[in-house]
Amino acid sequence: MCHSVGVLEAVLLVGGQGTRLRPLTVTTPKPMLPVAGVPCTEHQIARARDAGVSRVVLGTSYKPEVFLEHFGDGSRFGVELVYVTEDVPMGTGGAIRHVADHLLSGPDDPVLVFNGDILSGHDIAGQVRRWREDTADVSLYLTRVEDPRAYGLVPTDTEGRVLQFLEKPSTPEEIVTDQVNAGCYVFRRRVIDAIPTGRPVSVERETFPGLLAAGSVVTGFVDEGYWLDLGRPLDFVQGSRDLVTGRAPSSILPGPVGEAMVVPGAEVAQTAVLSGGTFVGAGATVGPDAVVEGSVLFDGAMVAAGAHVRDSAIGYGAIVGSGAFLDGVVVGDRAVVGPGNELVHGARVWPGVALSETSIRFSSDR
Ligand code: GDD
Ligand code: MG
Secondary structure (H helix, E strand, O other): OOOOOOOOOEEEOOOOOOOOHOOOHHHHHHHHHOOOEHHHHHHHEEEEEEEEEEEEEEEOOOOOOHHHHHHHOOHHOOEEEEEOOOOOOOHHHHHHHHHHHOOOOOOOOOOEEEEOOEEEEEOHHHHHHHHHOOOOOEEEEEEOOHHHHHEEOOOEOOOOOOOOOOEEOOOOHHHOOOOEEEEEEEEEEHHHHHHOOOOOOOOHHHHHHHHHHOOOOOEEEEEEEEEEEEEHHHHHHHHHHHHHHHOOOOOOOOOOOOEEEOOOOOOEEOOOOOEEOEEEEOEEEEOOOEEEEEEOOOOEEEEEEOOOEEEEEOOOOOOOOOOEEEEEEOOOOOEEOOOOOEEEOOOOOOOOOEEOOHHHHHHOOO
16 A cells, blocks of 8 residues: 555646637736636636645646746745646646656555646535545546537546547547536546656547556546636636636635726726626726726726727737727737727737737827
8 A cells, every 4th residue: 555645736737839829828828818817827726725735736838937937936825836847748648747757646646637727616625535435547527518529528427437538529420428528637646657758648639548448447527517618719708707707716816896807006997887707907998988898908908998898808018999899809918909990709919910000109109
């Protein structure tokens, strides 16, 4: 019998490029984008800590320095933080294996592993408890979604044993369930050590199917609480909105705020209307008669008089000119959308881009 070190460890996978969230991720790694003003990673660390985790290993690759600058040694966040960086991205399984040398857990101890872009309210301690009761090799947190195609499909039997793992099914026949991998695993430490080293490995495409084929005990922990993957722009904006309105749980925020959360120091004109869980970051400004619905204004962003911004993310120091209309749009850091422009559904403005001459004057006039 191996001895437990008595420390519950968690690995956060935060090395992805966040391609779908460009241009926001050109400067900031996806897990560090502010969701209701707080990086997703910080929400996750708080939840892990609340569930008894005292040591967190960050598996980084893309822009590791951004994590280090914000979290330091972790003491401000109530955990010990360890950084492990891949020179080249090793995939989800490769990243888990790559951090193994930095884990203190014994071979039969549980190690939590989180995808770094998930906002959830699931019962983490309950999942670890169930993993122990089931003497499982791996337990997967599962949730139900309307459209499972963008996720890993995980059908289970009546006892909760995982039957199959189908990552991002490509044919209708493969859509056998609406139950998907929600991106939080409890691994028996020795299972992590058995992942091959020195090459990229996908935990979803290789490790899980391999464990199932080998007859390992892989169980599902279904939790129907709040869950959101922040991988796409509108989902990221929704996550922020849900935290502000209190739909999504958080132990960091002061509690549901309601229609809008405005960081002290931001300037919002009296005649501006903020609604739908809008977040206004530090030093951001919203001009007279502007309307901002369900959106995220990063620090220093500006929405000028009479502009209308809906379901959008406006990057650090970006400017939306007077009378402009934006719906479902991402504006990169320090970009300028000139007065009167209309941008809709999925439009993305790259950092620093100015959309009109007028807007360039507008920005330097400030
Ligand atoms: N360190 C490191 N290295 N981290 C990585 C790498 C890598 O090479 N590749 C991805 N990650 C991290 C990402 O930063 C992210 O936090 C997490 O691993 C998952 O990667 P995503 O790119 O967000 O994957 P996905 O959303 O398409 O799919 C995954 O999550 C779904 C749930 O949200 C899969 O696990 C699906 O099965 C799952 O349903
Ligand atoms: Mg994701």
